[in-house]
Amino acid sequence: MGRVLLPFEFYEPESVAEAIDLARRHSAPFIMGGCTLVPSLRRRQRREPCLVSLARIPGLDDFSIHPRTGMRLGAKVVASALLPHIWAGKRFAALHEACEQLYPPHIGNMGSIVGNLCSGVPYFDLPTAAMALDAELHVTGQGGDRVVKLEDFYTAKFQTVLSRGEVVTQVFCPPHKADSGSSFKKIYRSRRTIDDLHKLNAAAMVTLDEDRARIIDARVVLGSWSFRPHRYRAAEAVLVGEAPNFDLFEQAADAVLAELDPVTDLAWVEKTRFAQCRVLLRDTIAQAASRAKSRHDPFEDAAEILEDAS
Ligand SMILES: Cc1cc2nc3c(=O)[nH]c(=O)nc-3n(C[C@H](O)[C@H](O)[C@H](O)COP(=O)(O)OP(=O)(O)OC[C@H]3O[C@@H](n4cnc5c(N)ncnc54)[C@H](O)[C@@H]3O)c2cc1C
Known part of the structure; x- marks a missing residue:
């Protein structure tokens, strides 16, 4: 970082159609807050002679x-x-x-x-x-x-x-069924590079049946392991149809781990990362399930109805 930005043309269109036209004509990327784009231009990871800002287009902040x-x-x-x-x-x-x-x-x-x-x-x-x-x-x-x-x-x-x-x-x-809960957790260290092996994140959504006794739907996602987050359907299959409990969440986490390839050849790094990943997934699924179980709240429903009526 710390390098100056190279000069670039900057357009601030006032409609989506104009923005699209400018981006096509100049083969330019869009820019909003610039939090990803500007550091990558500074580091020379990207060269963009022209940027099209979305900041002045009305309606996009709704x-x-x-x-x-x-x-x-x-x-x-x-x-x-x-x-x-x-x-x-x-x-x-x-x-x-x-x-x-x-x-x-x-x-x-x-x-x-x-x-x-x-x-x-x-x-x-x-x-x-x-x-x-x-x-x-x-x-x-x-x-x-x-x-x-x-x-x-x-x-x-x-x-x-x-x-x-x-x-x-x-x-x-999309809206979710009444007895659904979701959760996100990450393991974060201050070192932030593309190859940062300590960063992991996971998210889950769990839906329970009407009696809140069995899981009828689940989504389990792990990020920071490969180039994009992935859904793990084998882990979801472990959960669906079962009563939510701690052992089940561990089995689901293990089902994800079974599909993961090591990302380095350093055995100790992999051992730590797999162990962290297991706990992260287990706790994320557990929290989503616990939210699904406890979410049904008559006051919340009343607030929803009042909001609909207003
Ligand atoms: C110091 C720092 C710490 C951060 N920490 C975290 C963190 O802890 N967790 C995390 O997840 N992220 C983190 N980020 C990333 C940050 O959240 C993103 O950079 C930011 O949300 C990107 O939004 P932006 O509006 O700035 O996008 P920009 O930088 O303006 O654009 C990013 C990219 O998306 C494209 N783009 C933007 N909007 C559109 C659109 N509407 N249509 C098509 N393409 C579009 C741009 O062309 C560009 O390629 C961090 C960033 C910084 C700088």
Whole structure:
């Protein structure tokens, strides 16, 4: 870091159509808060002679969060905007927690949620959390609109399915069944490089049946292990149909570990990382299940009804 930025042209369009046109004509990336983009330009990891800012486009900072209709976050919504929102904390807890745990915290005032998802950085937290919530991205480009599931969004390290001139206008997390709970956790060390072996993050969503006795749906996601977060369906299969309990959560964590390849040839690093990963996954699933079990709250339902009526 510490190197000066090379000169670049900077456009500030006032509509999505104009932004798309400029990005295509100049083969330029979009910029929002610049928290990923500017450091990569400074480090010369990227060379971009032209940038197209989304900051002046109206409407992209809209967001709505409701248990019945889901969560919609426009492209300009920064991570800290989610924190005071009661429904975000209760019904979309995984993403709320990931935003809350951004470090240093002031990054959340500048960095957009969509920008974090679009960066394609393997160790970022929000993709892991959003994937557990089954998020999808609304993309607009010259060829029209399309919706891309976050699971299908990443193609390689720092690469996504977006082509130049395609802009993500919003991220949508669908509403979940009543007895669902989600959770996000990470193991974080201050050393932050692409090869940082100490960073791990996990997110889970668990849905219980009406009696809250058995798991009827589960999503288990581990991030920072490969170039993108992954869902582990074998672990989800371990959980579905069973009564939630600690042994079961450990079995699910083991099912994830069985699918992981070592990322170094240093045996002691791998041993530590696998051990950390097991605990992280077990506790994340346990917390999601515990939230699913305790979430049903008559006061919460009353608040929902009042909110609908107003
Ligand atoms: C010091 C520091 C600490 C951080 N700590 C954490 C952390 O603990 N956990 C974590 O997960 N992240 C962390 N981050 C990452 C940070 O959260 C992201 O950099 C930020 O959220 C990105 O949003 P932005 O608006 O700044 O994106 P930008 O930097 O403006 O853009 C990022 C990328 O996304 C593209 N892009 C942005 N918006 C759109 C759009 N609407 N459509 C299409 N493409 C788009 C850009 O072209 C660019 O390639 C940290 C960053 C810094 C600098």
